[in-house]
Amino acid sequence: xxxxxxxxxxxxxxxxxxxxxxxxxxxxxxxxxxxxxxxxxxxxxxxxxxxxxxxxxxxxxxxxxxxxxxxxxxxxxxxxxxxxxxxxxxxxxxxxxxxxxxxxxxxxxxxxxxxxxxxxxxxxxxxxxxxxxxxxxxxxxxxxxxxxxxxxxxxxxxxxxxxxxxxxxxxxxxxxxxxxxxxxxxxxxxxxxxxxxxxxxxxxxxxxxxxxxxxxxxxxxxxxxxxxxxxxxxxxxxxxxxxxxxxxxxxxxxxxxxxxxxxxxxxxxxxxxxxxxxxxxxxxxxxxxxxxxxxxxxxxxxxxxxxxxxxxxxxxxxxxxxxxxxxx
Amino acid sequence: xxxxxxxxxxxxxxxxxxxxxxxxxxxxxxxxxxxxxxxxxxxxxxxxxxxxxxxxxxxxxxxxxxxxxxxxxxxxxxxxxxxxxxxxxxxxxxxxxxxxxxxxxxxxxxxxxxxxxxxxxxxxxxxxxxxxxxxxxxxxxxxxxxxxxxxxxxxxxxxxxxxxxxxxxxxxxxxxxxxxxxxxxxxxxxxxxxxxxxxxxxxxxxxxxxxxxxxxxxxxxxxxxxxxxxxxxxxxxxxxxxxxxxxxxxxxxxxxxxxxxxxxxxxxxxxxxxxxxxxxxxxxxxxxxxxxxxxxxxxxxxxxxxxxxxxxxxxxxxxxxxxxxxxx
Numbered sequence: 001x002x003x004x005x006x007x008x009x010x011x012x013x014x015x016x017x018x019x020x021x022x023x024x025x026x027x028x029x030x031x032x033x034x035x036x037x038x039x040x041x042x043x044x045x046x047x048x049x050x051x052x053x054x055x056x057x058x059x060x061x062x063x064x065x066x067x068x069x070x071x072x073x074x075x076x077x078x079x080x081x082x083x084x085x086x087x088x089x090x091x092x093x094x095x096x097x098x099x100x101x102x103x104x105x106x107x108x109x110x111x112x113x114x115x116x117x118x119x120x121x122x123x124x125x126x127x128x129x130x131x132x133x134x135x136x137x138x139x140x141x142x143x144x145x146x147x148x149x150x151x152x153x154x155x156x157x158x159x160x161x162x163x164x165x166x167x168x169x170x171x172x173x174x175x176x177x178x179x180x181x182x183x184x185x186x187x188x189x190x191x192x193x194x195x196x197x198x199x200x201x202x203x204x205x206x207x208x209x210x211x212x213x214x215x216x217x218x219x220x221x222x223x224x225x226x227x228x229x230x231x232x233x234x235x236x237x238x239x240x241x242x243x244x245x246x247x248x249x250x251x252x253x254x255x256x257x258x259x260x261x262x263x264x265x266x267x268x269x270x271x272x273x274x275x276x277x278x279x280x281x282x283x284x285x286x287x288x289x290x291x292x293x294x295x296x297x298x299x300x301x302x303x304x305x306x307x308x309x310x311x312x313x314x315x316x317x318x319x320x321x322x323x324x325x326x327x328x
Numbered sequence: 329x330x331x332x333x334x335x336x337x338x339x340x341x342x343x344x345x346x347x348x349x350x351x352x353x354x355x356x357x358x359x360x361x362x363x364x365x366x367x368x369x370x371x372x373x374x375x376x377x378x379x380x381x382x383x384x385x386x387x388x389x390x391x392x393x394x395x396x397x398x399x400x401x402x403x404x405x406x407x408x409x410x411x412x413x414x415x416x417x418x419x420x421x422x423x424x425x426x427x428x429x430x431x432x433x434x435x436x437x438x439x440x441x442x443x444x445x446x447x448x449x450x451x452x453x454x455x456x457x458x459x460x461x462x463x464x465x466x467x468x469x470x471x472x473x474x475x476x477x478x479x480x481x482x483x484x485x486x487x488x489x490x491x492x493x494x495x496x497x498x499x500x501x502x503x504x505x506x507x508x509x510x511x512x513x514x515x516x517x518x519x520x521x522x523x524x525x526x527x528x529x530x531x532x533x534x535x536x537x538x539x540x541x542x543x544x545x546x547x548x549x550x551x552x553x554x555x556x557x558x559x560x561x562x563x564x565x566x567x568x569x570x571x572x573x574x575x576x577x578x579x580x581x582x583x584x585x586x587x588x589x590x591x592x593x594x595x596x597x598x599x600x601x602x603x604x605x606x607x608x609x610x611x612x613x614x615x616x617x618x619x620x621x622x623x624x625x626x627x628x629x630x631x632x633x634x635x636x637x638x639x640x641x642x643x644x645x646x647x648x649x650x651x652x653x654x655x656x
Contacts (some may be wrong), residue, residue, distance in 0.1 A: 211566065227508055228556060232559065238539065238543050
């Protein structure tokens with residue numbers, strides 16, 4: 001198996017990305033192709049001890065910033081690590097997947113343009129494995145398609161259904177549609193139409209899910225548009241951070257409370273691990289004809305290693321073939 | 329001042345509502361008109377000690393459930409506590425405001441139909457005072473208008489601007505538009521059009537706010553559509569609950585951690601108070617020609633008392649006249 005890794009993507013690239021790759025080589029039976037500015041990749045690797053025959057380097061001189069527009073990235077930076085990496089995946093059977101912690105818009109656009117869509121799917125969608133009180137839920141879309149049609153949400157649901165079964169090992173997943181009320185008559189015309197489409201085409205559709213149900217973990221897959229999904233994950237992330245800051249600030253005011261926090265530390269770190277994005281490591285970009293994994297911009301080495309593990313699991317389960325077979 | 333209170337609205341009505349009213353009479357110089365099934369109100373009041381001349385009762389026999397549709401509530405239950413209460417506010421100058429913890433959709437519909445809109449405003453919007461790391465932010469709309477036009481968001485922004493200055497005492501409020509990216513080119517066509525409208529019409533518009541900025545408290549007013557705003561508040565509420573459950577569950581596993589939690593207790597309860605919806609008590613329904621406050625369905629006596637306090641503050645600051653003067 002050969003996985004292409006964008007060495008230049010993310011806030012801590014290339015250092016943490018390459019660290020993550022080297023750690024993955026120790027744990028998994030995989031070859032990793034690092035794409036990016038060759039001199040910088042070689043400089044980072046020179047400090048590392050790793051099996052030389054299981055790392056390849058492909059030079060890509062252009063750099064895409066986190067705030068560059070997707071369209072401009074695609075047109076003016078044809079030799080970015082993202083575009084070069086995705087073209088490699090497209091052009092050679094040798095490669096199995098592409099992972100990037102870089103500019104999400106650029107990854108989505110380059111994947112759509114170079115890999116094209118899966119038969120029967122019109123738009124890509126990003127799925128994310130969210131930790132919940134029970135176990136986890138697969139939330140899709142968290143930002144690829146911010147202005148979808150109802151049928152795009154149906155495609156997301158069909159893909160989520162396959163992903164949950166084949167990759168997350170959930171038999172007969174419960175699928176919910178994120179809405180502002182539980183009844184099918186709730187929400188905008190768009191939501192009502194989507195609900196109808198789901199009812200007609202999705203045997204395991206379990207109805208609308210309200211936002212306050214998400215973290216209870218009653219649904220295996222939760223379907224929404226990319227705008228709302230993106231708001232959901234960003235609000236969740238920032239609220240947990242704000243709660244953490246607030247707890248620290250309050251606890252520092254009282255010495256006894258500081259002892260309390262110290263005594264709770266192991267259990268709190270267990271929760272942090274449970275809620276940590278880096279534990280799953282990546283969010284699959286579904287709908288394009290190739291296996292693409294998007295990692296968080298803040299990814300550290302551990303997140304990258306875990307994204308590689310999740311990607312290996314996807315490759316082993318032939319997720320692309322399964323999607324083609326089931327969704328079409 | 330005479331405030332009409334829906335005695336039948338909310339999960340804990342009428343008991344907690346009437347308790348809250350009696351507590352408010354002790355603290356504030358106000359008369360409260362309780363609307364609902366008279367026999368039930370009198371039964372609850374018979375156990376209470378309160379100034380008889382400062383409580384009025386108006387009978388309203390119909391009952392609206394939390395899941396009844398707004399349209400049916402309005403057409404078939406003309407004598408619900410919500411419809412009767414709002415008509416009272418409309419028809420007599422004696423009354424200053426209406427508060428309900430009942431069915432939000434029914435309150436919005438009845439307010440729109442009976443009170444009509446303010447000149448220059450086309451749709452109502454619900455604002456909510458959110459606690460943040462700094463102090464608070466006023467998020468609007470959290471659920472009245474789930475399918476707005478860009479101009480409706482501009483009206484919300486203009487009203488939020490007045491509310492923040494006159495009721496929340498913020499001079500020159502920073503106003504942000506909730507979006508999935510900071511740049512003005514981000515988001516759907518709807519978002520871009522709204523951004524343009526804000527830039528042209530709102531001198532203190534500070535640009536797009538991403539969802540992960542909300543709880544940092546850098547913006548005084550955050551404007552969004554009712555669908556997204558509703559998702560934001562529900563996800564926030566449930567995530568805090570989930571985090572709380574998870575902490576309890578983890579802490580119970582380790583005796584030392586239980587001691588830790590005990591030692592932290594006072595500071596954690598301080599945070600809980602900071603983040604507690606019941607501290608502010610109510611969310612103003614802005615845009616209708618009358619002062620309407622919506623309380624959380626789970627409101628207890630304290631939340632109702634605080635909603636009454638916030639409403640008194642709105643009445644004292646002539647918020648309706650100010651809105652008419654500034655927004656028109």
